[in-house]
Amino acid sequence: MIAVIQRVSSAHVIVDNETIGSIGDGLMILIGMEDADDQSDIDWLCNKIVNMRIFPDDKDVMNRSLLDIKGDILLVSQFTLHASTKKGNRPSYIKAAKPDVAIPLYENMILKLSSLINRPIETGKFGADMKVSLVNDGPVTIHIDSKNRV
Template sequence: MKVVIQRVSQSSVTIDSKIVAEIQKGLLILVGIEDSDGQEDIDWLVGKITKIRVFDDENHVMNLSVEDIDGDIIVVSQFTLHASTKKGNRPSYIKAAKPDIAIPLYEKFVKSIEFVLAKKVQTGVFGADMKVSLLNDGPVTILIDSKNRE
């Protein structure tokens, strides 16, 4: 699994001109799932995401996690994170998991974050044409690949 974590002052997801998710201070997480991903990837990433210290403390040092600040989270599925651009100019998405594999893992990922934070996580709609808006705070943007955990 690959995730892009963005520290935001606000973020929302709109589908067909209707806002389906909206948060203030917290994290926007774009998640890409591949066929080889499983529960170990979810568990490791959720631990990282909920504990990663990207929010400022009273000394303006990034020393607090989303959990520490009681921040909100939006999770959006994004298969394009697994784009291969090695050949030609048209990205290949061969590594991205098909919906029958990706949807259950995506749902487990969201539920796992909710369990750890003991709060509702906002989401986009898997496979939908979404308009994602954000006010990146910092900017702070971090890419994490669960296959690079060692």
């Protein structure tokens, strides 16, 4: 499971000209699933995300977590995070999980993140053509792969 996490001051997702998810201060998370992912990937990744100290403290040092600041989460599925660009100029997405595997993983991640921050999170719409806008605060952008835990 690959996540691209961006610290934001605001973010929103539009589908069919309608805003379906919107947050203020917090994390915009793009998530890509593969067939080998399971609940242990979700649990590890979600705990890592909400506890990562990437928000500034009173001395402007990145020393506070999403939990510390009571920040929001906007989670958007993005299969293109698993793009392989080794051959040719057209990326291959063979490693990305198909919807029958990815949708349950995505839904379980929504539940896990919501339980960890003790309130609902905002989301995109799985498989939809989404327009994602954000104001990256910092900028702070971090890439995490649950298969590289060591």
